Amino acid sequence: QVQLQQSGAGLLKPSETLSLTCDVYGASFSDYYWSWLRQPAGKGLEWIGEVSHTGATTYNPSLNSRATISVDTSTNQFSLSIKSLTAADTAIYYCARNKGHSPADWGQGTLVTVSS
Amino acid sequence: DIQLTQSPSALSASVGDRVTITCRASRSITTYLNWYYQKPGKPPKLLIYAASSLQSGVPSRFSGSGSGTDFTLTISSLQPEDFATYYCQQSYDLLPITFGQGTRLEIK
Numbered sequence: 001q002v003q004l005q006q007s008g009a010g011l012l013k014p015s016e017t018l019s020l021t022c023d024v025y026g027a028s029f030s031d032y033y034w035s036w037l038r039q040p041a042g043k044g045l046e047w048i049g050e051v052s053h054t055g056a057t058t059y060n061p062s063l064n065s066r067a068t069i070s071v072d073t074s075t076n077q078f079s080l081s082i083k084s085l086t087a088a089d090t091a092i093y094y095c096a097r098n099k100g101h102s103p104a105d106w107g108q109g110t111l112v113t114v115s116s
Numbered sequence: 117d118i119q120l121t122q123s124p125s126a127l128s129a130s131v132g133d134r135v136t137i138t139c140r141a142s143r144s145i146t147t148y149l150n151w152y153y154q155k156p157g158k159p160p161k162l163l164i165y166a167a168s169s170l171q172s173g174v175p176s177r178f179s180g181s182g183s184g185t186d187f188t189l190t191i192s193s194l195q196p197e198d199f200a201t202y203y204c205q206q207s208y209d210l211l212p213i214t215f216g217q218g219t220r221l222e223i224k
Binding site: 044045046047050058059060061062094096099100101102103104105106107108109 | 150159160161162165171203205207210211212213214215216217218
């Protein structure tokens with residue numbers, strides 16, 4: 001049974017960079033794609049992007065190249081950074097293991113608040 | 117982007133009812149359509165993938181159908197734990213993957 005454990009700072013200021021990490025337990029990195037998504041409070045889901053075990057990435061164009069997803073197979077973790085934060089980036093952020101290219105197994109979520 | 121429109125946006129039903137939620141895509145996505153449900157304060161859970169395949173561990177009262185642009189999620193007999201928000205999601209076009217706006221299923 002795969003488990004995904006998220007970590008990272010939850011309160012940031014405008015213009016700062018968000019950094020989140022997802023530790024993966026109970027699954028081989030090489031067989032899957034891995035995603036990040038977010039959900040503003042009371043709103044719907046937004047896909048941020050995905051990474052393969054080789055480090056190949058695909059991003060949502062709506063992030064305007066501010067997002068970077070990376071993978072470290074030696075430590076079984078993958079990471080998200082988003083630069084130039086604004087209040088519009090305030091949301092719960094989720095990591096996930098994909099089924100194909102769709103999130104199937106999710107982390108617990110991390111609330112990220114961007115406020116001065 | 118492929119737009120997904122769910123209907124209804126909210127629905128009231130009783131335990132034991134049969135419920136259907138629809139998802140319409142702005143262009144054909146063949147069967148690259150998944151369904152999730154989400155309880156407050158929890159991450160989403162995958163119910164149906166590839167339009168009609170039941171994810172492992174999901175009760176058989178959930179079923180999905182459709183192809184092209186029109187899809188449905190059916191719950192054959194509502195249980196108390198089924199009251200939640202449901203989302204459809206497409207992976208036909210990865211730039212970007214998109215979700216419907218959600219359908220909130222409430223107890224009548």
